[in-house]
Amino acid sequence: MLSYALRRLLSAIPTLFIIVTASFFMMRLAPGGPFDQERTLEATVMANLNATFGLDKPLWQQYGIYLSNLFQGDMGPSFIYRDKRVHEILAEGLPISVQLGATALILALVLGALLGSIAALRQNTKTDFAVIAVATFGITVPNFVVAPVLSLVFAVILSWLPAQGWGQWNQMILPVIALALPQIAVVTRLIRGSMIEALRSDHVRTARAYGLPTHMVVGKHALRAAILPAISYLGPAAAALLTGSIVVEQVFNLPGIGRYFVIGALNRDYTLVMGTVVIVAVFVVVFNLIVDLLYAVLDPRVRYD
Amino acid sequence: MMTLSIKTTLLSATILAGLTSAASAATYMRGNDGNPETLDQHKTSTVAEANILRDLYEGLVVYTPTAEIAPGVAEEWEVTDDGLTYTFKLRDDAAWSNGDPVTAGDFVYSLQRIMTPETGAKYANILYPIQNAEAINKGEMEPSELGVKALDDKTLEITLAQATPFFIELLTHQTGLPVHPASVDAHGADFVQPGNMVSNGAYSLTSNILNDKIVLTKNANFHDADNVAIEEVNYLPFEDRATCVRAWEAGEVHSCSDLPAEDIERLRGQHDTAVRVVPYLGTYYYALNHKDDTLADPEVRQALSMAIDREFLADEIFQGTMVPAESFVPPGIGNYAAGSPVTEYFDMSMLDREDKAAEILAAKGISPDSPVTIELMYNTSENHKNAATAIADMWSNLGVNVEFNVRDASAHYAHLRDKGDFDVARAGWIGDYSDPQNFLFMVESDNDGFNYANYDNAEYDGLMDQAAAETDLDKRAALLQQAEGLFMRDLPFIPLLYYSSRSLVSPDLQGWEDNIQNVHATRYLSLPQ
Numbered sequence A: 001m002l003s004y005a006l007r008r009l010l011s012a013i014p015t016l017f018i019i020v021t022a023s024f025f026m027m028r029l030a031p032g033g034p035f036d037q038e039r040t041l042e043a044t045v046m047a048n049l050n051a052t053f054g055l056d057k058p059l060w061q062q063y064g065i066y067l068s069n070l071f072q073g074d075m076g077p078s079f080i081y082r083d084k085r086v087h088e089i090l091a092e093g094l095p096i097s098v099q100l101g102a103t104a105l106i107l108a109l110v111l112g113a114l115l116g117s118i119a120a121l122r123q124n125t126k127t128d129f130a131v132i133a134v135a136t137f138g139i140t141v142p143n144f145v146v147a148p149v150l151s152l153v154f155a156v157i158l159s160w161l162p163a164q165g166w167g168q169w170n171q172m173i174l175p176v177i178a179l180a181l182p183q184i185a186v187v188t189r190l191i192r193g194s195m196i197e198a199l200r201s202d203h204v205r206t207a208r209a210y211g212l213p214t215h216m217v218v219g220k221h222a223l224r225a226a227i228l229p230a231i232s233y234l235g236p237a238a239a240a241l242l243t244g245s246i247v248v249e250q251v252f253n254l255p256g257i258g259r260y261f262v263i264g265a266l267n268r269d270y271t272l273v274m275g276t277v278v279i280v281a282v283f284v285v286v287f288n289l290i291v292d293l294l295y296a297v298l299d300p301r302v303r304y305d
Numbered sequence B: 001m002m003t004l005s006i007k008t009t010l011l012s013a014t015i016l017a018g019l020t021s022a023a024s025a026a027t028y029m030r031g032n033d034g035n036p037e038t039l040d041q042h043k044t045s046t047v048a049e050a051n052i053l054r055d056l057y058e059g060l061v062v063y064t065p066t067a068e069i070a071p072g073v074a075e076e077w078e079v080t081d082d083g084l085t086y087t088f089k090l091r092d093d094a095a096w097s098n099g100d101p102v103t104a105g106d107f108v109y110s111l112q113r114i115m116t117p118e119t120g121a122k123y124a125n126i127l128y129p130i131q132n133a134e135a136i137n138k139g140e141m142e143p144s145e146l147g148v149k150a151l152d153d154k155t156l157e158i159t160l161a162q163a164t165p166f167f168i169e170l171l172t173h174q175t176g177l178p179v180h181p182a183s184v185d186a187h188g189a190d191f192v193q194p195g196n197m198v199s200n201g202a203y204s205l206t207s208n209i210l211n212d213k214i215v216l217t218k219n220a221n222f223h224d225a226d227n228v229a230i231e232e233v234n235y236l237p238f239e240d241r242a243t244c245v246r247a248w249e250a251g252e253v254h255s256c257s258d259l260p261a262e263d264i265e266r267l268r269g270q271h272d273t274a275v276r277v278v279p280y281l282g283t284y285y286y287a288l289n290h291k292d293d294t295l296a297d298p299e300v301r302q303a304l305s306m307a308i309d310r311e312f313l314a315d316e317i318f319q320g321t322m323v324p325a326e327s328f329v330p331p332g333i334g335n336y337a338a339g340s341p342v343t344e345y346f347d348m349s350m351l352d353r354e355d356k357a358a359e360i361l362a363a364k365g366i367s368p369d370s371p372v373t374i375e376l377m378y379n380t381s382e383n384h385k386n387a388a389t390a391i392a393d394m395w396s397n398l399g400v401n402v403e404f405n406v407r408d409a410s411a412h413y414a415h416l417r418d419k420g421d422f423d424v425a426r427a428g429w430i431g432d433y434s435d436p437q438n439f440l441f442m443v444e445s446d447n448d449g450f451n452y453a454n455y456d457n458a459e460y461d462g463l464m465d466q467a468a469a470e471t472d473l474d475k476r477a478a479l480l481q482q483a484e485g486l487f488m489r490d491l492p493f494i495p496l497l498y499y500s501s502r503s504l505v506s507p508d509l510q511g512w513e514d515n516i517q518n519v520h521a522t523r524y525l526s527l528p529q
Helices: A002-029 A043-052 A059-071 A086-121 A126-140 A143-157 A173-199 A202-209 A214-226 A228-242 A246-251 A258-266 A270-298 B002-021 B047-056 B104-115 B133-137 B181-192 B241-249 B261-274 B298-306 B310-317 B350-363 B382-396 B409-417 B437-443 B458-469 B473-490
Strands: B027-032 B061-063 B069-071 B074-079 B085-090 B148-152 B155-159 B203-209 B213-218 B232-237 B275-288 B372-379 B400-407 B424-430 B493-505
Touching (some): A086 A228, A086 A258, A086 A270, A126 A173, A143 A246, A143 B241, A173 A214, A173 A228, A202 A214, A214 A228, A246 A258, A246 B241, A258 A270, B027 B047, B027 B241, B047 B203, B047 B213, B104 B133, B104 B155, B104 B181, B261 B275, B298 B350, B310 B382, B382 B400, B424 B493
Parallel strands (some): B372 B400
Antiparallel strands (some): B074 B085, B085 B155, B148 B155, B203 B213, B213 B232, B275 B424, B275 B493
């Protein structure tokens, strides 16, 4: 399995290279540049800025410089946040996004598995319908509605929790809920479906026939099979969660990196966009690998040699 | 009885939460427009940066709480009769946060640094009136040749290329703030980092985390430190204005620097005096391309302007946060004793204006039966979209059909800058200094960057040149008024609305004076218990 993992990681290098190259040139195809703002800059000033940032060089040369810097772990200067380099910006924000995303992810997996299992065990009862109704609601109501409503109710009206900011533990609660809710809903539905199937499978029936108590049957035998679809869903979802969400960050004023995808692209902050693309690409590759490895652990039928 | 006690508990909990979350009363939690792009006064360009830099540094002159110019590091200054040479006498007790005295040499160093091409200063051109500044910024001359000299440690002489009556106004801009030369030499571009930065204002930099907060602490070496009441300022960047409003209502911030228009009415109802909507030095306008066949006709342009119901835009689209514009230069601007010229049709009723506009266009063969189509270009934004839709509707009654062309801000302004083809384009201008020249210079025929309209009128250029050479402020104002008269006749831009600044200010925060520049240095504010 180790050699399989290594092979997968090696094959990720050309993938990343293609992603970097494609996004570098696509970014440059967008009309306008980082210094085109509401206020047009004086021609001299513009020329000085372009020279400072090397934008006056031919594109292939800029690409070469970017790649060689990237190999040395330098993602270049941000065109907008001029006091920092891109890897410094990402290093400041990434731990915050990861902390929020990981908490939301664990919450989603635990609560989703619990609710999904309960619904499956009580299939077609009131409990089942209630869980499904809540889950459907959770999937359909978007983040940009849930987040401000949470903040309005719990911070402004009830004053139980802070409305925004970062640094204290209680400032994490609302953003984590906002991030986790839609994921809980999806995981619940996935688990419910696969659990119903698992409960009817031969090995679960055998376990029951041996007289094992329900919590053992469900927890040890059924859940192991039922959780597989949720795991394959959560792989890419984790990459998205851990790299932040612009909506949740803006609503709760959090210094994560989710906003840089959108803001960087709108500002034509080429290097910042490239930096976030690289981070997300790495996360997606790594999490897909983790999912595949988990499959081997959880499903005895899957083996990598 | 029961409900009453629950209410009291909730109420006291609210008050308690408000007190604790706003930290100790000596800490001012200050909502800012967004994260500053830089804290380097020579690379700066945004209002969010100006707010922070104003607290960190003191320039030769400063703004009072009501935005009048007052002595800063310079306690007095003299101008020669030809308006070319300014001599500043620096105050003896001006000091840097590390105790070094602030000297004339520091200003020489700073002004040379902003003009050095390698600095990549976005606003270098604002100081081009200084002798040789433009040539240095172009790399044609050495920075040492700049018209700025230290006669001694406390006397600074600045020589201008030509008389500039608003030069002192220019020095209020954050680009005129000094840097501490030894820190810049030691740390290079990193002199702005906490721990490296040495500043000469009421506050010094303690920490700076991108998109989280910037913490400033009172500078004990500041010459007026005795009168600075607030010990610590936390600048919180709010990209989403609604988030700041919720934080304010939850008692987590003392002031917000902007508000969503749709919230204004509710906030006014609930927190009357906290909502400050104040005229601001800016104009929202549509540029008309004078090279376009239809728009080349000045009467057509007049008709288009006449038919726009600005009251509707201000009240309905912008919820009373903008003011209908009847001139390009906003009212309340400095050095404009004469004021903007009056344009007749603004005295007519809207119905009469529409009839007149229809009449003018009918004479040109344009009517709903034989319509023309023009393209209206704007940058993505809900408000710009609503305004454009409303205006298109007003024009459609005259036989002018509108097609929209929407791009994001970078693409929109790049298109205008590159002289791309367009008919009508939305834009806005916020003055950098309080002088009508800062608005009217935009459509001089040789202004490549801003003259989107391709307006080319020798008479207008002549008046602007005359005004530039005139040192008598009243005569100069009269010349500028004539120029604006031509502007309103020829309409390179159709002025639509004047901007307002919108702030939310806690009643706990004392000393906040509404002003047209929307400047509120923390040193004048206080948070009494």
